[in-house]
Amino acid sequence: MSASVLSAPPADAPRAPLTRKLLTADHPTWCPGCGDFAVLASFYRVLEKLNYPQENIVIFAGIGCSSRFPYFVNAHGGHFIHGRSLPLAAGVSLSRDDLHVFAFGGDGDGYSIGGNHLVHTARKNVRMTYIIMDNSVYGLTKKQTSPTSPLGFKTKTDPWGVYDHPINPMRTLINSGATFVARTHATQVNHMVEMMLRASQHDGFSVVEILSECVEFFEGAYNASVPRKGGSFQAIEEKKHDGTPEDAARHDPTDEGAAAHLALEPWPGRFGVYYENKTRATKNALEQDLIARTREKTKGASDLELLQKTFARMR
Amino acid sequence: MDSITSPATPAGSKPEAHVPRSLTDVVVRLAGNSQDGIQAVGGFLARLAGRSAQEVMTYMTIPSTISGGPSIFQVRMGTGDILSSGDRADVLVAFYQHSYDDHRAALRPGGVLLYDSDQVKPNPDDHEVNAIGVPFTAATVEAVGGSAKEKGKNIYVLGLLARMFDLNVPKLTQLIKERFAGKSEDVARNALVAFDSGYAYPGENLRKHLYRLEQPEPRPDARPQITTDGNAAIAYGLIAAGVRYGAAYPITPATSIMEILRAELPKYGGLFVQCEDEIAAIATALGFSYGGNLAITNTSGPGLSLKAEALGWAVMAEIPLIVVNVQRGGPSTGLPTSIEQSDLLQAIYGSHGDAPRVVLAPHTVEDCFYVALEAARIAREFSTPVIILSDQALSTRIEAFDEPDLTKLMVEAKPDLRPRDASFKPYPFDGPTRHAPPGTVMGSGKYPTVSGLEHDELGHPSANPVVHAKMTAKRRDKIKAVAATFTTPEVFGDQSGDLLLIGWGCTYGPIHEAVGRLQGSGVKVGHLHLRHIHPLDPGLDQIFARYQHIRVIEINDQGLYGYGQLATLLRSVYCNPAIASITKTEGLTYRVSEIVERVAEQLGLTSIKSGARKHSILAAPDRN
Numbered sequence: 001m002s003a004s005v006l007s008a009p010p011a012d013a014p015r016a017p018l019t020r021k022l023l024t025a026d027h028p029t030w031c032p033g034c035g036d037f038a039v040l041a042s043f044y045r046v047l048e049k050l051n052y053p054q055e056n057i058v059i060f061a062g063i064g065c066s067s068r069f070p071y072f073v074n075a076h077g078g079h080f081i082h083g084r085s086l087p088l089a090a091g092v093s094l095s096r097d098d099l100h101v102f103a104f105g106g107d108g109d110g111y112s113i114g115g116n117h118l119v120h121t122a123r124k125n126v127r128m129t130y131i132i133m134d135n136s137v138y139g140l141t142k143k144q145t146s147p148t149s150p151l152g153f154k155t156k157t158d159p160w161g162v163y164d165h166p167i168n169p170m171r172t173l174i175n176s177g178a179t180f181v182a183r184t185h186a187t188q189v190n191h192m193v194e195m196m197l198r199a200s201q202h203d204g205f206s207v208v209e210i211l212s213e214c215v216e217f218f219e220g221a222y223n224a225s226v227p228r229k230g231g232s233f234q235a236i237e238e239k240k241h242d243g244t245p246e247d248a249a250r251h252d253p254t255d256e257g258a259a260a261h262l263a264l265e266p267w268p269g270r271f272g273v274y275y276e277n278k279t280r281a282t283k284n285a286l287e288q289d290l291i292a293r294t295r296e297k298t299k300g301a302s303d304l305e306l307l308q309k310t311f312a313r314m315r
Numbered sequence: 316m317d318s319i320t321s322p323a324t325p326a327g328s329k330p331e332a333h334v335p336r337s338l339t340d341v342v343v344r345l346a347g348n349s350q351d352g353i354q355a356v357g358g359f360l361a362r363l364a365g366r367s368a369q370e371v372m373t374y375m376t377i378p379s380t381i382s383g384g385p386s387i388f389q390v391r392m393g394t395g396d397i398l399s400s401g402d403r404a405d406v407l408v409a410f411y412q413h414s415y416d417d418h419r420a421a422l423r424p425g426g427v428l429l430y431d432s433d434q435v436k437p438n439p440d441d442h443e444v445n446a447i448g449v450p451f452t453a454a455t456v457e458a459v460g461g462s463a464k465e466k467g468k469n470i471y472v473l474g475l476l477a478r479m480f481d482l483n484v485p486k487l488t489q490l491i492k493e494r495f496a497g498k499s500e501d502v503a504r505n506a507l508v509a510f511d512s513g514y515a516y517p518g519e520n521l522r523k524h525l526y527r528l529e530q531p532e533p534r535p536d537a538r539p540q541i542t543t544d545g546n547a548a549i550a551y552g553l554i555a556a557g558v559r560y561g562a563a564y565p566i567t568p569a570t571s572i573m574e575i576l577r578a579e580l581p582k583y584g585g586l587f588v589q590c591e592d593e594i595a596a597i598a599t600a601l602g603f604s605y606g607g608n609l610a611i612t613n614t615s616g617p618g619l620s621l622k623a624e625a626l627g628w629a630v631m632a633e634i635p636l637i638v639v640n641v642q643r644g645g646p647s648t649g650l651p652t653s654i655e656q657s658d659l660l661q662a663i664y665g666s667h668g669d670a671p672r673v674v675l676a677p678h679t680v681e682d683c684f685y686v687a688l689e690a691a692r693i694a695r696e697f698s699t700p701v702i703i704l705s706d707q708a709l710s711t712r713i714e715a716f717d718e719p720d721l722t723k724l725m726v727e728a729k730p731d732l733r734p735r736d737a738s739f740k741p742y743p744f745d746g747p748t749r750h751a752p753p754g755t756v757m758g759s760g761k762y763p764t765v766s767g768l769e770h771d772e773l774g775h776p777s778a779n780p781v782v783h784a785k786m787t788a789k790r791r792d793k794i795k796a797v798a799a800t801f802t803t804p805e806v807f808g809d810q811s812g813d814l815l816l817i818g819w820g821c822t823y824g825p826i827h828e829a830v831g832r833l834q835g836s837g838v839k840v841g842h843l844h845l846r847h848i849h850p851l852d853p854g855l856d857q858i859f860a861r862y863q864h865i866r867v868i869e870i871n872d873q874g875l876y877g878y879g880q881l882a883t884l885l886r887s888v889y890c891n892p893a894i895a896s897i898t899k900t901e902g903l904t905y906r907v908s909e910i911v912e913r914v915a916e917q918l919g920l921t922s923i924k925s926g927a928r929k930h931s932i933l934a935a936p937d938r939n
Contacts, residue, residue, distance in 0.1 A: 026775065055754055055755055058753045071775070076755075078765035078774075079764060079765075080628060080767065081625055081767055084598045085598075087590060087591075087594070087596075088599065089602060090599055091562065091600060091604075091605070091606065092605060092606045094602075094603075096753065098754055099753050099754060116595075117591065117598075119591075120595065287586050291581045291584055291585075295582065304725045306582055306583065307551065307725070311541050313493075314362075314365075314541035314543050315365065315366055
């Protein structure tokens with residue numbers, strides 16, 4: 001080990017700012033034209049703006065096209081099993097407060113096989129940012145039905161058209177207790193960067209769903225929200241609390257009921273921050289508080305003294 | 316071991332009334348309902364024995380229903396090596412008619428039946444045992460007063476037993492006070508009143524049955540004894556091993572490990588998380604370990620099945636992890652509160668692909684503590700998942716053992732976040748895997764990924780045939796290198812001869828005692844108990860070669876081909892035709908006599924008696 005360990009640089013050593021060049025790793029394996037390229041490019045911009053120490057960025061993903069993400073960003077992290085990246089990322093986040101933890105994945109990974117973890121990680125409000133790249137189809141396995149595939153869409157597992165009602169991601173996330181819920185579109189780079197940036201800066205479990213088209217197996221899936229394809233991109237206008245009459249019609253993201261209501265709008269729905277709760281404590285903070293209170297009671301006893309005391313009680 | 320008789324009076328002479336007869340050990344079975352607190356009484360007896368430097372072993376059954384139901388607690392205490400909870404009881408305490416009906420057969424001839432005369436009508440024609448009726452219920456209500464009703468009759472019975480066996484009253488009352496410390500004063504006072512009332516029970520019928528447990532030889536240099544169960548021993552062993560993080564999902568009979576760690580770890584600056592399911596639990600634990608803090612997840616058979624995919628990821632990504640699997644009866648929901656050793660093959664092989672990992676099995680409660688330390692050492696040193704294969708019997712059994720010397724054992728472990736230089740490779744072909752946890756600056760400027768995909772030395776995905784072959788070999792050779800740190804285990808009993816008995820896990824005590832009985836019948840027999848299940852210890856083949864017959868004794872099924880799970884493994888590894896199986900699937904531990912009988916039957920040893928304890932430790936029925 002010693003041969004490959006360097007002495008630590010001084011803590012105040014000047015650091016070069018984080019750049020796209022530093023952050024670029026393996027070349028993406030995605031198909032030409034895939035929406036995920038735009039997500040990756042936007043994420044580089046987000047990290048440049050955040051300018052975290054590079055070694056403190058951790059990125060995990062499950063399985064799927066979009067879950068290849070960690071290989072394409074030069075940071076710590078990895079590629080876990082299908083659908084389970086959230087509990088793994090939660091373990092990293094809860095035990096290492098010094099790190100900035102991101103999870104990436106697709107609609108199959110997040111809403112289908114990992115659906116249970118999505119609900120519970122949201123409920124626990126573990127501090128991390130989860131980016132879901134939704135393409136409404138299973139792309140890596142070549143066109144099977146996904147939990148967000150619309151009714152009637154013909155896939156290899158539903159050649160007559162999808163029968164099962166699709167999940168409503170925004171509604172699910174709000175109901176589960178996620179404290180930052182946003183929706184954006186891979187063709188709207190500035191909006192995407194803003195959403196990911198705000199999510200990253202949120203203290204809690206923040207989720208951004210990005211509609212990211214699969215050009216190979218579900219071309220045109222999101223045209224309804226792409227202006228140059230004849231659709232319209234309906235951004236959420238957030239309340240400014242400026243007392244103007246038009247402000248009354250704007251969305252208050254701290255209003256959970258309004259957020260849930262907004263999530264019921266018909267396809268293609270709205271884009272922006274649906275819900276933001278800055279008051280609910282994170283699991284990270286609650287557990288740290290528990291540790292602090294517990295250790296206050298033990299009055300600085302060493303680990304050895306603590307365990308010796310426990311054994312003395314078993315005599 | 317079985318000759319625990321040593322009457323103070325010469326055989327044949329009538330013992331004088333009121334003069335305690337001396338015993339080396341005694342087996343007491345308490346039979347009641349689970350809400351009666353008989354576990355508490357058993358716990359008091361066990362801890363008293365521990366504090367008196369006596370040996371103790373317990374055995375309990377708990378119904379898997381919530382609202383209670385028939386339950387027993389058996390405690391064997393005394394001097395000398397107490398290795399099993401005893402085949403049959405010397406004293407049966409029956410709280411109800413069903414307790415008497417169900418457990419009368421567990422009482423040896425000449426034993427004492429202590430029953431609640433308010434609840435039980437014993438068979439009047441049964442003269443094989445000494446029946447002593449005491450109105451537990453009425454006496455408790457009278458002593459404690461109306462409001463407590465019959466609550467406290469367990470403590471009343473403890474008082475009776477204290478009188479009967481001349482137990483150390485100051486130590487017992489101290490234990491009672493400690494137990495109820497923190498509750499209202501009434502509760503503690505009522506308990507002491509109930510105890511005193513039982514102790515002072517005036518009935519002549521009890522006074523004819525007074526005994527005294529021999530005190531052990533003083534061991535001036537010995538460490539004090541602690542008394543605890545297997546799950547707690549594992550939990551505290553992990554704390555001693557420097558494990559500070561964990562995650563689990565509740566499952567019988569493993570749950571008390573997570574309960575203890577959830578309460579304890581914050582004191583040590585750590586954290587235990589209850590997860591939404593078994594898969595999330597292993598994933599969260601892997602997140603802790605990836606972060607540089609070796610973590611634990613505990614479970615039982617069904618949960619281990621659910622964790623199998625993530626366990627395979629840990630093998631592939633070479634992330635250290637401790638999985639404690641407390642076995643219960645299977646398959647499926649099976650027998651959640653019963654013992655079975657049927658997860659051995661699942662523990663070794665239960666993942667897709669070639670996924671070698673380490674499997675260790677503790678054999679006593681004390682060993683549960685030390686196996687946790689060994690598991691952590693191996694996990695860290697070899698960057699590998701390690702499964703601790705405990706079982707239901709060990710998990711709930713209470714034993715007393717020498718307090719571990721923590722000054723020599725405590726491990727301190729922190730993530731190694733020193734910057735790595737440009738030559739750093741997490742997965743070198745020709746060296747051990749060493750991760751750079753997140754937060755580590757990489758001198759090369761290239762940050763490592765951990766992956767479930769086959770990967771090259773830097774952790775990047777690779778489907779190259781040479782890489783897959785080399786990496787598969789690396790992961791296999793790593794586990795073989797673990798075996799190189801093991802030594803050839805010792806054989807108890809005869810070092811060569813007719814028969815070698817092999818066991819693993821909770822069967823240690825009964826097999827050990829069976830060896831004594833078989834030797835007494837002239838059989839040259841040894842006992843080998845395996846702690847290292849995968850990889851196996853070196854030198855086993857040389858040991859096997861010294862015996863004519865080998866029997867692997869396990870609590871699992873003989874399978875389609877006639878061999879239990881460890882026997883299947885040993886036969887496949889050593890191709891030794893002398894290896895055969897003795898198995899059982901009743902959800903119960905082995906009795907010593909059962910092992911002796913099965914061996915005698917299989918080997919055609921007609922001259923051997925099963926040797927159920929011939930000598931009753933208690934006097935013959937007094938028919939005056």
